[in-house]
Amino acid sequence: MTAMPCSSVYGLVCGFLLILLNLSPVLTLSxxxxxxxxxxxxxxxxxxxxxxxxxxxxxxxxxxxxxxxxxxxxxxxxxxxxxxxxxxxxxxxxxxxxxxxxxxxxxxxxxxxxxxxxxxxxxxxxxxxxxxxxxxxxxxxxxxxxxxxxxxxxxxxxAEPGVLNADDDLVLDSNSREAPAGLASGSRRGFFxxxxxxxxxxxxxxxxxxxxxxxxxxxxxxxxxxxxxxxxxxxxxxxxxxxxxxxxxxxxxxxxxxxxxxxxxxxxxxxxxxxxxxxxxxxxxxTQLPYYPEMALKNNYSVPLTDQAGYLKAIHNFKKSDGCLAKIQACRNASIAAGHNLSVASNVDDVCRDANQYCGKHVASVATGRSYFDIAYPENLLANPLSExxxxxxxxxxxxxxxxxxxxxxxxxxxxxxxxxxxxxxxxxxxxxxxxxxxxxxxxxxxxxxxxxxxxxxxxxxxxxxxxxxxxxxxxxxxxxxxxxxxxxxxxxxxxxxxxxxxxxxxxxxxxxxxxxxxxxxxxxxxxxTGLDIASGTVPASGYKTEHMYKHWEHSGESPPFPLEGACYTWNLGLCSDRLRMLYLEGKALVQDYFVVEDDKGRCVPNPVRPCARREGWRGKELSKTVVGVTVERQRMVLGDLRSIVMLLTLFSACVGCVACLHTFLFT
Structure with a gap:
């Protein structure tokens, strides 16, 4: 079957039929x-x-x-x-x-x-x-x-001019009742x-x-x-x-x-x-929603994101007769019944929107206090400053x-x-x-x-x-x-x-x-x-099957240490502590390369631009070399990175071969 060209008179009707029949219109130019x-x-x-x-x-x-x-x-x-x-x-x-x-x-x-x-x-x-x-x-x-x-x-x-404020709220000039004025702290003008x-x-x-x-x-x-x-x-x-x-x-x-x-x-x-x-x-x-409460209570990192009561409530909200699963099924039934009937599409959207909002609020949001994307860290902690x-x-x-x-x-x-x-x-x-x-x-x-x-x-x-x-x-x-x-x-x-x-x-x-x-x-x-097995990369995946090395997933770990207060990057204030965020917005923080580097009292704030001298206020174990890349490595402000000093001393010693010269270099 071949679609006929759509005239201006019958364009709307013909276009609708093309969508229903999944056909492409005949076009004069390729x-x-x-x-x-x-x-x-x-x-x-x-x-x-x-x-x-x-x-x-x-x-x-x-x-x-x-x-x-x-x-x-x-x-x-x-x-x-x-x-x-x-x-x-x-x-x-x-x-x-x-x-x-x-x-x-x-x-x-x-x-x-x-x-x-x-x-x-x-x-x-x-x-x-x-x-x-x-x-x-x-x-x-x-x-x-x-x-x-x-x-x-x-x-x-x-592309329209506007202002994006510190809360990521965007106001386009065309929607503003006021003429563009001076920018508030944390706001940026641009095109959007x-x-x-x-x-x-x-x-x-x-x-x-x-x-x-x-x-x-x-x-x-x-x-x-x-x-x-x-x-x-x-x-x-x-x-x-x-x-x-x-x-x-x-x-x-x-x-x-x-x-x-x-x-x-x-x-x-x-x-x-x-x-x-x-x-x-x-x-x-x-399929996935029941595992939000499971992950919250029984994750492998011993990070309790909810208690037993919260877990049971979320499971109940998923399974009950008028709960999450039933609402999703109602949504899908409505979608099937509507088919291509555009006149009832908005009603289907209403049913599905209600299901999505209910499931999100009463099942998926069971976890509290930790990042939604990495349970190892609090929700407002920038654990890896260079990620932003x-x-x-x-x-x-x-x-x-x-x-x-x-x-x-x-x-x-x-x-x-x-x-x-x-x-x-x-x-x-x-x-x-x-x-x-x-x-x-x-x-x-x-x-x-x-x-x-x-x-x-x-x-x-x-x-x-x-x-x-x-x-x-x-x-x-x-x-x-x-x-x-x-x-x-x-x-x-x-x-x-x-x-x-x-x-x-x-x-x-x-x-x-x-x-x-x-x-x-x-x-x-x-x-x-490249079509190889994932385990070793040596066997063609076609016809391959992993053997039973383990009966269950074996890994369990510990949460890495993290500072009581992390870095504050001003392009993503949502990952700043409340204290640093307010200091920045009030113009009381020292900022370099978009990182807050000092607070209002001149104290160093964790940052990768001017790293601090000591590791104070850390939760968990002292930082090891293996986790430095995932957190803020605090270095000495005056002498610089200790490892760099050691390398410089070694190089100097090799070149000069003189301990006295080293002593003079360091202490005079």
């Missing part, structure tokens, strides 16, 4: 030739330091109505500018696959993972320069980071997307469809990548566990339609799928000019999160079934979970791995648990794997696994995309 569909890019010399390795940033640009015209999104009456950053593989191989990385959120920028986990560089303490990351994933693959949906990260619809929740997508399915289209545009119009390997791997984290399985499912369906001649072959190309990797992914509410410096870096003028971006950077987009929240998307379901579908189609899936995360914890992740209704689920569930071996590296993770599914628990890692375990994360990635 996607490659259309001026209202562009890929603008520029070479970038930031971050990647390997000589000769190419890097490009830019935008996939669609004028208003393009997605509507193609039957992808009937509500797209605004321009779409999707930011991307591409890195060639460091070995410059011309047979490298492409890995596309998406962050979750919804509304979280993929640049968060680029700079904190798996990209070519880390941002230094000055928030103005970078250092090489030898555990970058582009060691083994070309990699493309995409900020989606629109209004996420550097992606935008319209419109913040209109109608100017973004609001569902998992919409993300899947629009992202497929973005990839079609990029693959056909970017033109800077040279590789004989057309395979595309997908990696995601957190909320990406909802939409990336559906993106791949939709892509495979479109490939099938293309092969059958039901998709315009002048417009679109088949996209060859490699592997799907997910890190601490939230995938299915009914990318925020200041990406808002430096010279960085934005080099990337070619017209808007300021924000790691998270509340407007996107709001759009998804209003539809209750989180509990509507379908991602488990999508995983089963793509796995039965031959797509390998790797699930990686840091075991200190609470937001999408490993207990719920393991439950999902057993709940995926694919044809070989019984084989996976009977597989054993074994250590992941890495030469010269202590055992840091365990894996269960059978065929094209692997589940990995990474020790002492948070929601962002690569932040604490970068080498291990890189190794898992490399073995996954």
């Amino acid at each position: 996607l490659r030739l259309r001026d209202d569909i562009r890929v603008d890019s520029k070479p970038v010399s930031l971050c990647e330091e390997t000589p000769g390795v190419e890097s490009h940033s830019g935008y996939i640009r669609l004028q208003s109505g393009v997605l509507k015209e193609y039957g992808i999104d009937s509500a797209q009456d605004y321009p779409v500018n999707i930011f991307f950053w591409y890195f060639q593989n460091r070995k410059k191989r011309t047979d490298s696959p492409l890995t596309v990385y998406f962050m979750g959120g919804p509304g979280a920028s993929s640049l968060m993972s680029l700079f904190r986990e798996n990209g070519p560089c880390r941002v230094n303490s000055d928030s103005n320069s970078t250092s090489n990351n030898r555990f970058s994933w582009n060691e083994y693959s070309d990699i493309l980071y995409i900020d989606q949906p629109v209004q996420t990260g550097f992606s935008y619809d319209f 997307s419109s913040q209109n929740p109608r100017n973004t997508v609001n569902s998992t399915q919409a993300v899947a469809r629009s992202t497929w289209f973005f990839l079609q545009v990029w693959m056909q119009k970017f033109g800077k990548r040279e590789s004989s390997n057309n395979k595309i791997n997908f990696w995601t984290s957190s909320y990406g566990g909802h939409f990336v399985p559906k993106l791949i499912q939709y892509t495979l369906a479109q490939n099938e339609r293309h092969s059958q001649g039901k998709l315009d072959q002048e417009q679109f190309i088949p996209l060859t799928i490699g592997v799907l990797g997910m890190t601490n992914a939230c995938i299915d509410g009914p 410096t990318y925020l200041g870096y990406l808002n430096q003028k010279h960085v934005q000019e080099a990337l070619g971006v017209p808007v300021n950077f924000s790691a998270n987009a509340p407007v996107v999160a709001q759009a998804f929240s209003l539809t209750g998307d989180n509990v509507k379901g379908g991602s488990l079934e999508a995983l089963a579908s793509i796995m039965d189609a031959g797509v390998p899936v790797t699930m990686v979970y840091g075991d200190r995360d609470f937001a999408c914890n490993w207990l719920g992740g393991e439950a999902v791995s057993h709940a995926i209704p694919f044809s070989h689920s019984h084989v996976f569930s009977s597989a054993g648990i074994t250590d992941i071996s890495l030469p010269g590296y202590p055992v840091g993770a365990q894996v269960r794997q059978a065929g094209n599914l692997s589940f990995i628990r990474v020790y002492s890692a948070s929601h962002n696994v690569g932040l604490q375990q970068p080498q291990l994360a890189q190794t898992i990635f490399q073995r996954a995309i």
Whole structure:
């Protein structure tokens, strides 16, 4: 069946039918030739330091109505500018696959993972320069980071002037009743997307469809990548566990339609799928929600996040007849009954929004006092100061000019999160079934979970791995648990794997696994995309099954020590103590390179810019060398780093060979 062109008179009716029938309209110009569909890019010399390795940033640009015209999104009456950053593989191989990385959120920028986990560089303490990351994933693959949906990260619809205050509340000039005045402490002026929740997508399915289209545009119009390997791997984290399985499912369906001649072959190309990797992914509410109270009471780090009464109450709220599970089922039943009936869609959204809010408040929020993303630390403690410096870096003028971006950077987009929240998307379901579908189609899936995360914890992740209704689920569930071996590296993770599914628990890692375990994360990635077993990297994964080294997951650990008061980075005041936050906002703190370095009494505050002399006020054990990288290393203010002094003395002694000279150097 072939769709007829839509006239202006019958456009609305025809467009509606195209969506229902999942057909593409006949278009006079191919996607490659259309001026209202562009890929603008520029070479970038930031971050990647390997000589000769190419890097490009830019935008996939669609004028208003393009997605509507193609039957992808009937509500797209605004321009779409999707930011991307591409890195060639460091070995410059011309047979490298492409890995596309998406962050979750919804509304979280993929640049968060680029700079904190798996990209070519880390941002230094000055928030103005970078250092090489030898555990970058582009060691083994070309990699493309995409900020989606629109209004996420550097992606935008319209660029509008405004002010972002210390509480991350954004006021655009067009929405302000007052003329722009002097900035309050902690506020920053810049350009931002419109913040209109109608100017973004609001569902998992919409993300899947629009992202497929973005990839079609990029693959056909970017033109800077040279590789004989057309395979595309997908990696995601957190909320990406909802939409990336559906993106791949939709892509495979479109490939099938293309092969059958039901998709315009002048417009679109088949996209060859490699592997799907997910890190601490939230995938299915009914499966994962019961494990929030489990993690709160029975985690392996002896960190009680609730008491027995709180645990039992949360379990009751999940199971009772009018509780969380029942509300989710009502949501899903309503979604099935509504089908494509747009007139009742808002009622479905109401039911699903109610379910999502109830489950979030009465089941998932059982834990208190610790970070949602790393239970080892209090919720307002910046344990690793350098994990946030990318925020200041990406808002430096010279960085934005080099990337070619017209808007300021924000790691998270509340407007996107709001759009998804209003539809209750989180509990509507379908991602488990999508995983089963793509796995039965031959797509390998790797699930990686840091075991200190609470937001999408490993207990719920393991439950999902057993709940995926694919044809070989019984084989996976009977597989054993074994250590992941890495030469010269202590055992840091365990894996269960059978065929094209692997589940990995990474020790002492948070929601962002690569932040604490970068080498291990890189190794898992490399073995996954090359089709090897995760445990050793020596056996083809096809037909492989882990043996029973352990009957149960073996690891239990201790929480690392942490200071009573951590660093305060002024681009993320939510991780500052109340005291330092107020001192900064009142203008009473000394700030250097966006870090508070002294309080109002001239006392040193933990920071990586001007480290303090002594380790006072630490909870737990005294810092050891193994945890210095995860906390603030306090050094001597006057003499500098003690280790540096020892190295200097040794060098001086070797060169001069004179103890008297050393004595003179130190004490005269």
